[in-house]
Amino acid sequence: MIALFACMLLLLIGLYAVVTKRNIIRIIIGFSLVEYAVNLFFALVGFKHNGIPPIITEVAQSRSNFVDPVPQALVLTAIVIGLATTALMLALAMRIYEKYRTFDITEIRRLKG
Amino acid sequence: MRGMSPIVQVIARLLAGMLFLFGTYVVLHGHLTPGGGFAGGVLIAAAFILMSLAFGSVEHAERNSYTLSSVVESLGGILFVSLALAGYVAGTFFFQNASVYGVGSPLALISGGIILPANIAIGIKVGAGLFAMFLALGESRFVMKD
Amino acid sequence: MDANILPLFVVIPMATAFLIPLLAKLWQRSSDLTANAAGAALLGISVYGAAQLFGANPVLIYRMGGWASSLGITLVYDHLTALVALAVNAVGLAALLFSVRYIDHYTGRWKFFSLFMLVLAGLNGVAITGDIFNLFVFIEISAVSSYALVAFGTDFDELEAGFKYMVIGEIGGTAILLAIALLYAKASTLNMAVISEVMAGFGRTPLFWFIVATFLVGFAVKMAMVPFHAWLPDAHPSAPAPVSALLSGVFIKVLGVYAMSRLMFNVFGLSRDTAPMFFNLLLGFGVLSIVAGGLLAYAQKDYKRLLAYSSVSQIGYILIGLGIGNYWGIVGALFHILAHALGKGLLFLTAGSVEHATGSRDLDRLSGLEKSMPVTAWSHLLGSLSLAGVPPFAGFFSKLFIVVGAVYAKMYWLAILAALFSTITLGYLVKVVNKAFFTHKDRESTPTREVPATMLIAMLGLVVLTMALGIGFKPVLDRLVGPAANVLLQGIGYAQGVLGR
Numbered sequence: 001m002i003a004l005f006a007c008m009l010l011l012l013i014g015l016y017a018v019v020t021k022r023n024i025i026r027i028i029i030g031f032s033l034v035e036y037a038v039n040l041f042f043a044l045v046g047f048k049h050n051g052i053p054p055i056i057t058e059v060a061q062s063r064s065n066f067v068d069p070v071p072q073a074l075v076l077t078a079i080v081i082g083l084a085t086t087a088l089m090l091a092l093a094m095r096i097y098e099k100y101r102t103f104d105i106t107e108i109r110r111l112k113g
Numbered sequence: 114m115r116g117m118s119p120i121v122q123v124i125a126r127l128l129a130g131m132l133f134l135f136g137t138y139v140v141l142h143g144h145l146t147p148g149g150g151f152a153g154g155v156l157i158a159a160a161f162i163l164m165s166l167a168f169g170s171v172e173h174a175e176r177n178s179y180t181l182s183s184v185v186e187s188l189g190g191i192l193f194v195s196l197a198l199a200g201y202v203a204g205t206f207f208f209q210n211a212s213v214y215g216v217g218s219p220l221a222l223i224s225g226g227i228i229l230p231a232n233i234a235i236g237i238k239v240g241a242g243l244f245a246m247f248l249a250l251g252e253s254r255f256v257m258k259d
Numbered sequence: 260m261d262a263n264i265l266p267l268f269v270v271i272p273m274a275t276a277f278l279i280p281l282l283a284k285l286w287q288r289s290s291d292l293t294a295n296a297a298g299a300a301l302l303g304i305s306v307y308g309a310a311q312l313f314g315a316n317p318v319l320i321y322r323m324g325g326w327a328s329s330l331g332i333t334l335v336y337d338h339l340t341a342l343v344a345l346a347v348n349a350v351g352l353a354a355l356l357f358s359v360r361y362i363d364h365y366t367g368r369w370k371f372f373s374l375f376m377l378v379l380a381g382l383n384g385v386a387i388t389g390d391i392f393n394l395f396v397f398i399e400i401s402a403v404s405s406y407a408l409v410a411f412g413t414d415f416d417e418l419e420a421g422f423k424y425m426v427i428g429e430i431g432g433t434a435i436l437l438a439i440a441l442l443y444a445k446a447s448t449l450n451m452a453v454i455s456e457v458m459a460g461f462g463r464t465p466l467f468w469f470i471v472a473t474f475l476v477g478f479a480v481k482m483a484m485v486p487f488h489a490w491l492p493d494a495h496p497s498a499p500a501p502v503s504a505l506l507s508g509v510f511i512k513v514l515g516v517y518a519m520s521r522l523m524f525n526v527f528g529l530s531r532d533t534a535p536m537f538f539n540l541l542l543g544f545g546v547l548s549i550v551a552g553g554l555l556a557y558a559q560k561d562y563k564r565l566l567a568y569s570s571v572s573q574i575g576y577i578l579i580g581l582g583i584g585n586y587w588g589i590v591g592a593l594f595h596i597l598a599h600a601l602g603k604g605l606l607f608l609t610a611g612s613v614e615h616a617t618g619s620r621d622l623d624r625l626s627g628l629e630k631s632m633p634v635t636a637w638s639h640l641l642g643s644l645s646l647a648g649v650p651p652f653a654g655f656f657s658k659l660f661i662v663v664g665a666v667y668a669k670m671y672w673l674a675i676l677a678a679l680f681s682t683i684t685l686g687y688l689v690k691v692v693n694k695a696f697f698t699h700k701d702r703e704s705t706p707t708r709e710v711p712a713t714m715l716i717a718m719l720g721l722v723v724l725t726m727a728l729g730i731g732f733k734p735v736l737d738r739l740v741g742p743a744a745n746v747l748l749q750g751i752g753y754a755q756g757v758l759g760r
Contacts, residue, residue: 018426031426041440055145070443074443077396081403087250194277
C-alpha cells in the first residue's frame with residue numbers, strides 16, 4: 001500500500017517537472033519520471049503477500065503462490081514504448097538545439113495565436 | 114567520434130565479447146528464465162555501443178555500420194512478421210503456437226512453440242535498432258543525407 | 260474466408276513499413292509504389308469487410324493464435340469498426356496518392372512512407388482490436404509515428420510544434436496506461452468483452468469514476484477537447500499536408516472519439532439514463548469546443564491554422580452528438596465522423612496544393628487562384644460547403660441528425676447553438692475561399708500553375724466520396740451508421756456478441 005502511494009508521489013513529482021521547468025532536457029527527465037512511476041504502479045498491481053516469482057522450475061512448488069505474471073509482461077511492453085518515445089524526444093531536442101541554439105523553452109516561441 | 118584511453122580500450126575488448134554472449138543467452142532462454150527478446154537485444158546493442166564508444170571510428174566506417182544495422186533491423190522485423198504469418202498461411206490461426214512449431218518437452222531449450230523463434234527475431238531487431246539509434250543520435254551529419 | 264481477413268488490416272501496413280527501408284536501398288522510388296499498393300489493398304479489404312457485415316453476420320470475431328477469449332487477444336469487427344476502418348483507409352489512400360509528388364519538398368522519401376505505413380497500421384489496429392492493452396499499444400504506435408511525421412521537415416516551426424505535440428500527447432498516453440492499470444487491478448482480465456461483464460457487477464464506486472475520469476483525460480488529450488487542445492493549432496499546420504489531412508481527418512477521431520466511445524459505452528456500460536452526469540460533462544466540453552474553436556478560427560490568417568481550429572470546433576459537434584445520448588444524436592455524431600474525415604481531409608489536401616503551387620499559406624497574400632488552379636478551387640469550395648452543412652452535401656445530414664437528436668431530448672438551446680455555429684463555420688470557410696481563390700478588385704491574381712496529376716486524382720477522389728455520401732445518405736444510414744449507433748447503444752450487449760453467450 002505504501003508502495004502504491006510512493007508511485008503516485010513520483011508521478012506527481014515528474015508531472016511538476018514537466019509543467020514548470022524551462023530547460024527542455026529537464027522536461028524530458030520529468031517525463032521519464034512519469035513513465036517510471038506508471039510502470040512501477042502497473043507492476044505492483046500483481047503483487048501478492050508471500051508470493052514467489054512466476055517461473056516453472058523442476059523443483060516442485062505450489063503454483064497458487066505465483067505472483068501475477070500478466071502485469072509484468074504488459075510493463076515490459078510499456079517500457080519499450082517509453083524507450084521509443086524518449087529516444088524521439090531526445091532527437092527532437094537535439095534538432096531544436098541545432099536550429100535555435102538554446103534549450104530554453106521561453107525562447108522557442110515562434111508559433112502564436 | 115573519438116576513442117577513449119588505452120585502459121578503457123583493453124577492458125572494453127574483454128567485456129564486449131562477454132556482453133554479447135550474455136545477451137544471446139538471455140535471448141535464447143527467454144521461455145525458461147526472465148528476460149527474453151527485448152532485454153537480450155538491449156544487451157547485444159550495449160556490446161556494440163561499448164566497442165563504438167571505446168575505440169571511436171571514422172565517418173565512412175560509421176556510415177557502413179549504420180547501413181548494415183538498418184538492414185539487419187528491417188530483416189528482423191520481416192522475420193517476425195513471417196513467423197506470425199506461418200500459421201496463417203498454413204490454414205490455422207495467426208500467431209498459432211502448437212501445431213506449426215511443435216511443442217517440445219517442458220523445460221528443454223527447444224520447446225514452447227513460437228516463443229523461441231519470436232524471441233530470436235525480436236532480439237535481432239532490438240539489438241540492431243538500438244545500435245542504429247545510437248549512431249543516428251551520436252553523429253547525425255551523415256544520417257540525414259538521403 | 261470471412262473472419263480471416265482481420266489480421267491483414269495490421270499485417271499489410273506493418274510488413275510494408277519493414278520492407279520499405281530494404282527496397283529503398285535498391286531503388287529510391289520503390290517506396291511510393293509499395294506504399295500506395297498497400298494503401299489500396301487496405302481500402303480493398305475494408306470494403307470487403309463492410310460488405311461481409313451487410314450479409315448475415317452482425318460481427319466478425321477472430322481469436323489470435325486460437326486462444327480462448329479470456330486468455331488471448333480477440334479481434335472484433337462490427338459495424339462501428341467498419342465505419343472507422345472505411346474512413347481511415349479512404350483518407351489514408353488519398354493522402355498517400357497526394358504525397359507522391361508533395362514529398363519532393365522534403366528529403367528522405369522512404370522514411371516518410373515507412374512512418375506513414377506505421378501510422379496506418381496503428382489506426383487500423385485501434386479500430387479492430389478487442390483487447391484493452393492491445394488498444395493502448397496501437398494508440399502509442401500511431402501516436403509516436405505521428406510525432407515523427409509532424410516534425411518531418413525539421414524547420415523551426417515544425418520542430419517546436421512537434422515537441423509540444425509530443426510532450427502533451429505522451430502525457431495523455433500515460434494517463435491511458437494508468438487507467439488501464441487500475442482497470443486490470445479490478446477486472447483481472449484484458450479482454451474488453453469480459454471486462455464489461457465484470458464491470459456490470461461492480462457498481463459505481465468512487466474508484467469506478469476515477470478510472471472513467473482518467474480515461475477521459477487521456478482520450479481528451481488525443482482528441483483535442485477544449486481545455487486540452489493546445490497542441491493541435493501548432494501541430495496540424497506544421498505537418499506536411501498529407502499528414503495534416505490524416506491527422507485532422509481521422510487520427511483525432513479514431514484515437515480519441517472511437518476509443519473513448521468504445522470504452523464508455525460498451526465496456527463501462529454508461530448510458531444517458533444511468534449516468535447523466537458524464538453525458539452532461541461531454542455536452543459541456545463539446546459546447547466549449549464548438550464555441551472556442553469556431554471563434555478562434557475566424558481570426559486566423561494562416562490557411563492551415565484556420566483549418567486546425569475548425570477541426571477543434573467540429574470535434575465539439577461530435578462530442579455533443581455523443582453527449583445527447585439518444586439514437587439520433589449518436590447517428591449524427593458517427594455520420595459527422597465520416598463527413599468530417601472526408602471533408603477536412605479534402606480541405607487540407609487543397610491547402611497543400613496551394614502551398615505546393617505558390618509556396619505560401621498566408622491568406623493576405625494569396626488571391627485569384629481560381630483562374631490558374633480551377634480544380635483545386637472547386638474542390639475546396641465543395642469541401643467547404645460540405646463541412647459547413649449546406650444541403651445536399653454530407654455535412655448537412657450529420658448536423659441535421661444532431662439537431663433532431665437534440666430536439667428529441669428536449670434540449671432546444673443545444674439545437675439552436677448547433678445551427679448557429681454551423682453558420683459561423685460557413686462564414687470562416689467562405690472567407691478563405693473568397694480571399695484565396697476568387698479575385699479581389701484591388702489585387703492582382705497570384706501567378707501560378709495547376710498542381711500535378713496524382714494530387715488532383717487524390718483530391719477528386721475525396722470530392723466524389725463526399726458527394727456520394729451526401730446524395731446517397733439513406734443507404735449509408737440504414738446499413739452502416741444506424742447499426743453502428745445501435746452497437747454503441749446496446750452497451751453491455753457487446754459482450755454477448757463477442758463471447759457468443
